[in-house]
Structure formats: structure tokens, C-alpha cells
Amino acid sequence: MSIQDFKRAAAEAALAHVEPGMKLGLGTGSTAAIFVELLGQKVEQGLDVVGVPTSEATRELAERFGVPLTTMKDEPELDLTIDGADEVDPQLRLIKGGGGALLREKIVACASKRMIVIADESKRVERLGKFPLPIEVVPFGKESTLRAIAKLALRLGLEGEVVLRRSEDGCPVVTDSGHVILDGHFHRIDDPEGLAAALVSLPGVVEHGLFLGLASLAIIAGENGVSTIEPTQFQQSPRRIA
Numbered sequence: 036m037s038i039q040d041f042k043r044a045a046a047e048a049a050l051a052h053v054e055p056g057m058k059l060g061l062g063t064g065s066t067a068a069i070f071v072e073l074l075g076q077k078v079e080q081g082l083d084v085v086g087v088p089t090s091e092a093t094r095e096l097a098e099r100f101g102v103p104l105t106t107m108k109d110e111p112e113l114d115l116t117i118d119g120a121d122e123v124d125p126q127l128r129l130i131k132g133g134g135g136a137l138l139r140e141k142i143v144a145c146a147s148k149r150m151i152v153i154a155d156e157s158k159r160v161e162r163l164g165k166f167p168l169p170i171e172v173v174p175f176g177k178e179s180t181l182r183a184i185a186k187l188a189l190r191l192g193l194e195g196e197v198v199l200r201r202s203e204d205g206c207p208v209v210t211d212s213g214h215v216i217l218d219g220h221f222h223r224i225d226d227p228e229g230l231a232a233a234l235v236s237l238p239g240v241v242e243h244g245l246f247l248g249l250a251s252l253a254i255i256a257g258e259n260g261v262s263t264i265e266p267t268q269f270q271q272s273p274r275r276i277a
């Protein structure tokens with residue numbers, strides 16, 4: 036079985052949590068894309084749901100697969116968000132934003148009663164940080180913001196560089212909301228909560244890819260089948276609004 040098969044297995048398992056009439060947050064990335072495709076098949080068979088896409092890419096996919104869409108303006112509270120992740124730790128803390136969609140993903144997850152993460156087993160880690168942490172910043176003063184984040188990281192005992200994300204043509208990657216992404220190559224993040232709080236205190240930082248206390252369930256598929264991670268002591272994020 037390939038990673039692609041595992042992603043599909045996780046996406047299929049997540050479908051069981053979707054109920055008629057639900058307002059869904061639709062994640063971004065290759066795993067979420069499979070979920071959107073499968074959801075489109077269910078809609079074709081008569082399932083009545085609406086979705087809010089977390090990126091323009093997901094909007095296009097949902098339109099292609101016939102998933103009815105709505106907006107945060109019309110549906111500010113959602114029932115369930117299904118999204119992928121770049122890393123998932125045993126406490127169900129996540130790194131997200133490898134595809135640059137972290138800001139809308141976090142807004143949508145916070146507006147949802149539940150967030151289910153779907154991933155292949157390569158995303159499961161004991162400690163967050165091997166995957167570079169995406170940090171979305173405003174373009175104005177991005178060089179200063181980068182230096183401020185690097186200094187902050189040093190102060191927190193994190194080693195590694197902070198790098199402006201560029202696309203293949205060398206230009207900075209610009210997010211759907213018009214910001215740029217700095218990737219923090221920290222290798223290991225021992226205190227995600229401390230880092231998260233420190234990052235949002237910096238001017239210029241819009242959002243970071245640490246999703247803490249947001250996921251209610253992770254569905255992970257691998258060689259040994261599908262398994263789940265649930266928070267042992269689920270604490271609702273103070274930022275969750277639904």
C-alpha cells in the first residue's frame with residue numbers, strides 16, 4: 036500500500052463523521068483534497084451538506100466535485116472541519132501550513148464545533164518541530180519580522196534558521212490573504228504553547244502553524260490499518276468560537 040492509499044483510507048474513515056445537514060470546514064492539502072473528492076461522491080448520492088473552503092485551491096476542488104459551498108459570512112459557526120496536518124503529536128497538537136493555508140485553516144477550525152485531522156502515518160511524531168513551522172507574516176517589514184522571530188527563537192532555546200518561503204521561480208510565496216510565509220526550521224519544539232504565545236506577540240506575525248487544543252480527533256492510516264488519536268484531556272481553545 037502506498038502513502039496515497041493511506042491518505043485515502045483516512046479520508047474515507049472521516050466520512051463516517053459527516054451527517055446530513057452539517058456545515059463543514061473543508062481543509063487544504065493532498066489529504067483534504069481526497070476527502071473533498073469523496074464528499075462530492077456522497078453529495079451526488081444525495082447527502083445534504085455545505086462546506087467552507089480553507090483556500091482558493093480547495094474552493095476550486097469543491098466546485099469541481101460538486102460540493103455545495105458557503106462562506107464564513109453566511110455560516111460563521113460550523114459543525115465539523117476535516118483537514119490534513121504536517122505533524123501530529125500524541126497530545127493531538129499539530130503543525131499545519133505546509134501548503135500555506137494555515138490562516139484560513141485556523142479561522143475555520145476555531146469556528147467549528149469539532150476538527151478531525153486526517154493523515155497518513157508519516158505525520159505522526161513524538162515531538163513537534165522536525166517539519167519547519169510555517170509563520171504567516173505581513174509583507175511590510177518581513178525582513179525585520181524574520182529577524183525578530185529568529186531572536187525570539189534563540190531566547191527560547193530553539194536552534195535553527197527562519198527562512199522566507201519562495202516558490203520555484205524564486206519569488207516569495209503569497210498566501211490567499213496576501214501575506215508571506217516564514218518557515219522556522221527549529222527541529223524540535225519542546226514547548227509549543229510557549230512558542231505560540233511568544234510568536235503572536237510579535238508585530239507583523241499574523242498567524243503560526245501550531246494548532247494547539249483545536250483538534251478533537253486524528254484519524255491516521257498506515258500499514259497496520261486506521262487508528263485514532265484523541266486528546267486525553269481535551270481543553271477547548273479559548274479562541275474557539277463555535
Ligand SMILES: O=C[C@H](O)[C@H](O)[C@H](O)COP(=O)(O)O
Pocket residue numbers: 062063064065066067118119120121130131132133134135136137140
Ligand atoms: O497549508 C496546508 C495544510 O496545513 C495541510 O493540511 C498540510 O500541509 C498537510 O497537507 P498534506 O495532506 O498534503 O500533507
